Each structure stands twice: as structure tokens, then as C-alpha cells.
Amino acid sequence: MRVDYSELVVAIQGGDDPTANRLLKEVMPRLVEYLRVVMKADRNVAKECAQQAMADVLERIQKKKIKEDKYIFSYLMTASRNEFLKYSKFQHRFDTDPDEDYEQAEPAQQVQALIEEERMKILKSCLNELDEENREFIDYILNNPDKSTKEYAAHFKFSSANVRTKKSRLVNALHYCFKRKSSE
Numbered sequence: 001m002r003v004d005y006s007e008l009v010v011a012i013q014g015g016d017d018p019t020a021n022r023l024l025k026e027v028m029p030r031l032v033e034y035l036r037v038v039m040k041a042d043r044n045v046a047k048e049c050a051q052q053a054m055a056d057v058l059e060r061i062q063k064k065k066i067k068e069d070k071y072i073f074s075y076l077m078t079a080s081r082n083e084f085l086k087y088s089k090f091q092h093r094f095d096t097d098p099d100e101d102y103e104q105a106e107p108a109q110q111v112q113a114l115i116e117e118e119r120m121k122i123l124k125s126c127l128n129e130l131d132e133e134n135r136e137f138i139d140y141i142l143n144n145p146d147k148s149t150k151e152y153a154a155h156f157k158f159s160s161a162n163v164r165t166k167k168s169r170l171v172n173a174l175h176y177c178f179k180r181k182s183s184e
Contacts (some may be wrong), residue, residue, distance in 0.1 A: 002026070005076075006069035012016055012061045027073065028054065031080045041086050045074055049087055055081035119182075126177035130170070138170050 005027060011019035028050060035046035057079050060066055064076065127135060141152060152163045 003073050004070055005073045009061050009066055009069040028034045031076055034077055035080055035084050041084055046150060053083040056160060062077050122178055122181045124125040125181060126174050130176060134170055141167060
């Protein structure tokens with residue numbers, strides 16, 4: 001099995017789309033299988049994370065920020081793994097114990113609940129700062145978390161790459177808004 005994909009970097013930077021596409025078709029299934037086997041990812045999640053990692057790496061290649069072409073496959077695997085870990089952390093951020101609601105809250109928990117309530121107010125304020133189109137986009141995604149990027153793309157009549165890019169940019173904008181407002 002091939003491990004040297006330095007030709008991919010050369011093809012992308014040189015604008016050789018046929019070679020780049022052929023190599024991408026070869027490497028993508030390997031990244032998906034890596035996530036499925038090593039990280040125990042679901043097939044759809046593995047595809048999504050590998051595609052996002054690939055998009056990020058391709059952007060770095062186009063900006064000529066990859067220093068060692070011969071290690072690109074290792075770099076792609078690491079980027080895919082990191083994307084999966086980021087995804088997993090994002091998915092499990094609201095996991096709670098269902099029996100927790102029936103217990104009396106301790107003072108520390110009450111303080112934490114007030115902090116969370118304040119965070120939600122700030123987040124809602126940041127959402128309201130978005131223009132209507134972006135607010136509708138992010139609301140749809142938040143209200144339909146089980147849908148895939150392809151389903152979002154079909155709903156908004158965007159390409160999957162545009163959905164991922166727009167989602168990433170909006171999340172970053174909300175993050176910076178949240179940081180700004182929480183420090184006021």
C-alpha cells in the first residue's frame with residue numbers, strides 16, 4: 001500500500017486536477033477506514049470528518065504551508081483524527097445523567113446553573129447579531145443535528161463544501177462574539 005502521497009501536493013500546487021482527483025479518490029477511503037478502525041467512528045461520521053480534514057489540508061497545500069511533501073499522508077491521518085476528536089467533543093458536550101434532574105442541586109451546582117444561564121443569554125444575543133440568512137442557517141443546523149452535510153446541502157441548495165465552510169465560519173463568528181460579550 002502506498003504511503004508516499006507527495007505527488008498529491010505537487011499536483012494540487014501545480015493545478016494538475018486529474019492527478020489530484022485520482023490521488024484523492026485513493027486516499028479518502030483509507031482515511032475513512034483509519035477513523036473507523038482506530039477511532040471506532042461510525043461510517044458517516046468518519047466520512048464527514050475525513051472530508052473536513054481533507055478540505056482543511058487542501059487549503060493549507062494551496063497556501064503552500066505544507067513543508068514536507070513526503071509526510072502528507074501522515075499529516076492527513078492526523079488531521080482526520082483531530083477532526084474526529086473535535087467532532088466527538090462537540091457531540092458529547094450536552095450529555096447528562098437523566099436522574100440528575102430529580103436530585104436537589106448543591107450550592108456549587110446552583111452557581112454553575114446560573115453561569116450556564118448567563119452563557120445561553122450571551123449566545124442568544126450573538127445569534128441575534130447574525131443577519132437573517134445566517135441565523136436561519138445556524139438555527140436549521142441546531143434544530144436538525146442528526147442530518148448529514150449532504151442533507152444540509154440539499155436543503156440550502158449549496159455544495160457540501162460550502163455548507164461545511166459556512167458552518168465553520170458561523171461557529172467561529174459566534175465563538176468570537178461570545179468571547180467579546182462575556183468579557184464585557
